[in-house]
Amino acid sequence: MGERLYRCEGIILKRIDVGEADRIVTILTPNGKIQATARGVRKTASKLSGHLELLSHCQLQLAVGKQRDVLTQSIAIERFDTLQLELVRMAAGYYVAELTDMLLADEDAAAQTYTLCLETLRALCTVQTVDMVLHWYTMQLCDAVGYRPQLTECAVCGQTLDSTAQLWSFVQGGMLCADCARSDIQAMRVSLSVFKVLRIVQREPLATVVGYTVPADVHAMVYQILRRWVMRQSERAIRSAAFLDDVRRQDLS
Ligand SMILES: [Zn+2]
Numbered sequence: 001m002g003e004r005l006y007r008c009e010g011i012i013l014k015r016i017d018v019g020e021a022d023r024i025v026t027i028l029t030p031n032g033k034i035q036a037t038a039r040g041v042r043k044t045a046s047k048l049s050g051h052l053e054l055l056s057h058c059q060l061q062l063a064v065g066k067q068r069d070v071l072t073q074s075i076a077i078e079r080f081d082t083l084q085l086e087l088v089r090m091a092a093g094y095y096v097a098e099l100t101d102m103l104l105a106d107e108d109a110a111a112q113t114y115t116l117c118l119e120t121l122r123a124l125c126t127v128q129t130v131d132m133v134l135h136w137y138t139m140q141l142c143d144a145v146g147y148r149p150q151l152t153e154c155a156v157c158g159q160t161l162d163s164t165a166q167l168w169s170f171v172q173g174g175m176l177c178a179d180c181a182r183s184d185i186q187a188m189r190v191s192l193s194v195f196k197v198l199r200i201v202q203r204e205p206l207a208t209v210v211g212y213t214v215p216a217d218v219h220a221m222v223y224q225i226l227r228r229w230v231m232r233q234s235e236r237a238i239r240s241a242a243f244l245d246d247v248r249r250q251d252l253s
Contacts, residue, residue, distance in 0.1 A: 004064040013097045030114045032107030038071045082125035091244040092130040102234045112144040131219045136201040136209045138226045147233045150174030156183045194221045
C-alpha cells in the first residue's frame with residue numbers, strides 16, 4: 001500500500017529537535033495548526049534543510065503518518081530574510097510565532113489567523129519600528145480566536161464609552177464606564193493615549209496603524225496590557241517577550 005500524500009501551504013511556527021537528525025515542526029496552515037516530523041532534516045545533505053526556517057512561508061508535501069504526518073517536501077514561497085538581519089525584527093518574528101502557537105487552538109480561526117500572520121510578517125520586514133505591527137497582530141489575533149476585549153462599550157453594563165473612559169479591567173474583559181468602576185477593585189487607570197492605541201489596533205487596518213507615531217511610554221503600557229491579556233487567556237507566559245524587550249531597549253538607546 002502506497003503512502004497517502006497531501007500538499008498544503010504553511011508558515012513554520014516552531015521547530016523542536018528530536019533524535020539524532022529529526023525535527024518536529026509546528027506549522028500554521030489555512031486549515032489549522034499541524035505538527036509534522038521532518039526526518040533527517042539536521043543532516044547537511046537533507047533536501048528539506050534550508051526550506052524549513054522559522055517563519056518561512058512554504059509549499060509543503062506531507063505523508064499521512066500514524067502518530068503525526070511526515071514532511072516529504074518543502075519549497076519556500078517567502079523566507080522573510082529581512083527578519084534575520086536585525087535583532088529587533090528577529091525578536092518581533094519570534095514573538096509573532098509564539099503568540100500564534102499559544103493562542104490558536106481552534107481550526108475555525110485558522111484561515112483568518114493565517115492571513116493576519118502573513119500580513120504581519122511582511123510588514124515586519126519593511127516598517128521602521130515594529131511596535132504598532134505587534135500590537136495590531138496581538139489584538140487582531142485575540143479577535144480571531146475569540147478573546148476580543150471590549151473597548152467601545154463598557155465590559156460590564158454595555159453602555160457606549162465616552163472619550164473620558166480610562167478604566168481597564170482584566171477580570172471584566174475590557175474598558176469600564178465610571179458607573180461600573182466598582183465591579184473590579186483591581187481595574188487599572190490607563191491614559192487616554194493608551195486607550196486610543198488599543199482602539200486603533202482593534203479597529204483599523206494595518207496600513208493605517210503603521211502610520212501612527214506613539215511615544216515609548218505609551219508603547220510600554222500597551223505591550224503590558226496586551227501581554228497580560230494574552231497570558232490570562234492562554235494561562236501561559238510569553239517566553240520571547242524578554243528578548244524582544246532587551247533588543248528594543250538597545251535599539252532605543
Ligand atoms: Zn458600565
